[in-house]
Amino acid sequence: MANDLTPPTTADPMAPMICFDLYAASQAFTRVYKPLLAPLGLTYPQYLVMLNLWSDAPLSVGEIGRRVSLESNTLTPLIKRLQEAGLVTRTRDPDDERRVVVALTDRGQALEAQAAHVPGCILEATGMPQAEIEALQRTLRGLTRTMLDAAASK
Amino acid sequence: MANDLTPPTTADPMAPMICFDLYAASQAFTRVYKPLLAPLGLTYPQYLVMLNLWSDAPLSVGEIGRRVSLESNTLTPLIKRLQEAGLVTRTRDPDDERRVVVALTDRGQALEAQAAHVPGCILEATGMPQAEIEALQRTLRGLTRTMLDAAASK
DNA sequence: ATTATTTATATCGCGTACGATAATAACGCA
DNA sequence: TGCGTTATTATCGTACGCGATATAAATAAT
Known part of the structure; x- marks a missing residue:
């Protein structure tokens, strides 16, 4: 832990946090959904x-x-x-x-x-083609399953 | 034991919900983090x-x-x-x-x-090679930025 | 048939999230 | 200098998310 020369400033502690990126993306969706759902x-x-x-x-x-x-x-x-x-x-x-x-x-x-009209607005806000979204969904579902299995097997 | 991965029904209203997949993946991470962080x-x-x-x-x-x-x-x-x-x-x-x-x-x-030891445990639980995780992070960050811009411009 | 187990909801408590608002400190400008 | 504006943090209320537990109904076991 103690080292005098390694640079803590260059290493962003959030950089390797994939979970944080998921959280941030989820929150971004929530912000787009809110004005659509509030009415x-x-x-x-x-x-x-x-x-x-x-x-x-x-x-x-x-x-x-x-x-x-x-x-x-x-x-x-x-x-x-x-x-x-x-x-x-x-x-x-x-x-x-x-x-x-x-x-x-x-x-x-x-x-x-x-x-x-909500789903269309969301799709448009992603700015991603449908195929790319579906690829992302497959990646996320695979990741979710792997993580849940890891959590279950402990 | 709450878990549903692939939609067996033809018209699954959750199927097109990319936001739900993000949410589910985020929750899966939380479950892996919890036993690591609780101590x-x-x-x-x-x-x-x-x-x-x-x-x-x-x-x-x-x-x-x-x-x-x-x-x-x-x-x-x-x-x-x-x-x-x-x-x-x-x-x-x-x-x-x-x-x-x-x-x-x-x-x-x-x-x-x-x-x-926590970051290593998380990385291992994803079951994904580092390069693939970084690709996913880039995708998520791009998506997040696009969504936030969409929410701001509206 | 009585008891034990499982299943389906509900309740409780704690810890986020977040919009709205308040309180105080610092700053900009006439 | 004084005053309106901005910046920083705190407070309040509502709504999740979830572990732990409670309650009651249905089912299995003896």
Whole structure:
């Protein structure tokens, strides 16, 4: 650790931090999403949940969680906020009283049309051709799987 | 055990979400970092701050914020926790009383050696050769810049 | 059938993120 | 000099993200 001549100034401690680059890119997306989603009254995680409901509602809390990689400790309050906003309903599944089924209200359903322009705006903001984006997605998914496996095998 | 990699359904609403892939990859890193940093008593954002202090302490709050892309609303409580842990000191800059200068304590300084193995563990967990990681970093940094420019120009 | 285990949500606490705002110090200029 | 402006940090409120734990329903085991 102690060395008197190595230059700490030239070595940027953030330079090798791939995780930081991922974080920064993710935050940059959030900034682009925010002005698009704010008029709809949605945060980005809420938008991800609504995307899945627009596609496949009704869905249980657990099924939503599997799709957006969140668990009930995050999803329960998030979905309650969507409920308070009048976008979804939460009801116990009669066939399995453990489950809570989330469905769209008319207002929640109607919001889909108002959000239709969002994906195009995001794609445009990336400034990358679709093929390059898909290549990046493949790289990221492979990396994610490798990291999760590493974390699991400990 | 929350995990979904490839969409088995035809119309997966998450499929085109590059932002979600970034988020998932970032979370995967967090899971690998956590068991490495927990013995040091650090969270990942705290580790990023300490990295910069190990390299260039003392640093003002604003300078740290510029390096880790966080502002005082997040950094002030974070650094106070580092202070309560006995790792750093916070003092007003006599030359400019607006600034708060963050410096390392002996314990904070000593922690660098205990964290020396972390970057290597992360690199190993990615399973990617250094060159490929650097290529990914370049892609992400370009994308980040483009997105931030898009957000600013709007 | 009773008990044990698993599954599905919910609750709690801590630590980020971040927009909005406040408080104080330093600076620019008439 | 005085005063408006900018810069730096802190405070507040809302919303995630997640580990740990709790609760209740469904299922498996004995």
